[in-house]
Amino acid sequence: MQKEILIVGAGFSGAVIARELAVAGHNVRVIDSRDHIAGNCYSHRDEKTGVMVHTYGPHIFHTDNKEVWDYINSHCNMMPYTNRVKATVNNQVFSLPINLHTINQFFGKTCSPAEAKDLISSKGDASILEPKTFEDQALKFVGKELYEAFFKGYTIKQWGMEPKELPASILKRLPVRFNYDDNYFNHKYQGMPEEGYTPIVASILNHKGITVELNTHYDHESKKNYDHVFYCGPLDGYFEYRYGRLGYRTLDFEAFSVEGDYQGCAVMNYCSLDVPYTRITEHKYFAPWEQHGSSLCYKEYSRACGEDDLPYYPIRQMGEMSLLQKYLDEADQEKNITFVGRLGTYRYLDMDVTIAEALEVARHYTQAIAKDGDMPAFVINPR
The missing domain is CATH 3.40.50.720 (NAD(P)-binding Rossmann-like Domain)
Structure with a gap:
């Protein structure tokens, strides 16, 4: 055998x-x-x-x-x-995924969980009955302001296309929490x-x-x-x-090192189209049990995958x-x-x-x- x-x-x-x-x-x-x-x-x-x-x-x-x-x-x-991800939006730093702290900070409120649910519900586009695109999905469930601040620009940079060209399935599990949990993942382990x-x-x-x-x-x-x-x-x-x-997106990394800390967290997303990269990762924060006087970071750029490029994400x-x-x-x-x-x-x-x-x-x-x-x-x- x-x-x-x-x-x-x-x-x-x-x-x-x-x-x-x-x-x-x-x-x-x-x-x-x-x-x-x-x-x-x-x-x-x-x-x-x-x-x-x-x-x-x-x-x-x-x-x-x-x-x-x-x-x-x-x-x-x-x-x-x-994994605690941060995002720079409108010259402010927010927590991701969108949670109660993000909502209160973004809208200048002090909402309770129930009040935040009502607020987000009031922002959503109720006229969209069956979301067909990424944009529809976001507008229906979080409204124009949060969509344009956190999703639109980042998605265009990540996928190289307008959110209206992407299927709603990409955003089916919309990352919104009505508590102060900023753990990026929900998994047990x-x-x-x-x-x-x-x-x-x-x-x-x-x-x-x-x-x-x-x-x-x-x-x-x-x-x-x-x-x-x-x-x-x-x-x-x-x-x-x-x-x-077959269509893929690839990633380019621009590495740089600094003395001390650069951004104080492992991942900082940049959601605006004004910034060409999608995020900066500071790698020493992926190993918080280690101590380093210097730091190494990656600026991450997404683009279409060419014949000689390394494929990352299937489109x-x-x-x-x-x-x-x-x-x-x-x-x-x-x-x-x-x-x-x-x-x-x-x-x-x-x-x-x-x-x-x-x-x-x-x-x-x-x-x-x-x-x-x-x-x-x-x-x-x-x-």
Whole structure:
């Protein structure tokens, strides 16, 4: 029953699948085109400041899934961490997500929770019965003032399009609280790995049944040498972009260091279009248990992803969805390969969901070979 497995991608998806299948007794080869493991979760310690840097932008671990929480804690020491985001708007600093403090500060009120609910309700556009766009959703539930202050400009910068062109689903769970809770996430389990994310992935990959090769690109010819391939790379890239490229946003980071503190928090959003970047992250605040005299920060810019850029966020608009369907149809015709992860399924995935899905994919494969059954191109439906 021992199988030869190839996994393309050494991020969380590939690493978790590799570990599970190696534990099950299979021989697993993991390749990655980059010169490091951990994908976009890769972290490193800055030589100049000593600060642990989230190289591809901040990653905060949060989940309600106990299995995933226990899994990641088995590979690191997870420290308590609460993500408290601030936003600069109209020359003032507010807390996000919008909460009772934000509402009272923005409108110059001292509302109770009930009064704040009534105030926001009075601001909402009751004429919008079925919100179809991001803009409709925001106007219906928070009104024009909060929408234009906190959502409109930031969304244009982040997605490169007007909010009226984006679906309401992006803002379905409108982040508004009528208490003073400024914890950005609602999940039961939240934390930050004490030594960053790279050692977690290294620990997951540390098994005698796993070999890892970096700076190595996938070659279609090599597929015949394996019983099964798990592909974490770009779905359209696998098919050599024969129908065109799926739409992504990419990020550019402008790093700078200062003595002392720069902004006093980990994340400061800049919601106005007058500021070209979306936010500034101060990385030492992602590890509050450490002490550093100097600080390293990232200004973060979002733009359309070009051919040579690193894809971050799938756009998944109507044009992309019709194009995606062509690739999904092609993938369904493939044999002995399963597409997984953010790039392989063209979906935005938080880390906890990535791990949960990788565990599910590994289980599905184990069950399939035990029953001499077929492994589908997609265990989790990306449509």
